Amino acid sequence: xxxxxxxxxxxxxxxxxxxxxxxxxxxxxxxxxxxxxxxxxxxxxxxxxxxxxxxxxxxxxxxxxxxxxxxxxxxxxxxxxxxxxxxxxxxxxxxxxxxxxxxxxxxxxxxxxxxxxxxxxxxx
Numbered sequence: 170x171x172x173x174x175x176x177x178x179x180x181x182x183x184x185x186x187x188x189x190x191x192x193x194x195x196x197x198x199x200x201x202x203x204x205x206x207x208x209x210x211x212x213x214x215x216x217x218x219x220x221x222x223x224x225x226x227x228x229x230x231x232x233x234x235x236x237x238x239x240x241x242x243x244x245x246x247x248x249x250x251x252x253x254x255x256x257x258x259x260x261x262x263x264x265x266x267x268x269x270x271x272x273x274x275x276x277x278x279x280x281x282x283x284x285x286x287x288x289x290x291x292x293x
Contacts, residue, residue: 178287191265199243202268207261222271
């Protein structure tokens with residue numbers, strides 16, 4: 170059974186940086202696009218960033234452009250999200266997801282495997 174395990178979430182102050190990681194197992198990691206989604210309390214889950222199978226194409230939602238960087242290490246079967254200049258509105262549970270194909274998907278339905286999430290809280 171495919172497993173995705175997120176790590177790195179914690180409470181930080183506005184302006185701080187965090188690096189999330191998503192370790193995968195029993196997944197042909199290098200074959201699939203990956204993404205980070207987040208869900209804030211009382212809100213719907215939204216895509217934050219996505220990366221295609223070889224890291225050559227990335228996508229960011231507008232609110233995180235120029236602050237967040239998604240990357241992957243196919244040799245380590247691990248996905249990352251570097252988050253800089255965090256703001257209170259970034260507070261959410263962050264989920265790692267694996268797509269069903271190597272190309273980026275922009276909606277939850279394109280992703281077939283999900284992690285349990287890691288919580289990020291940003292205080293003002």
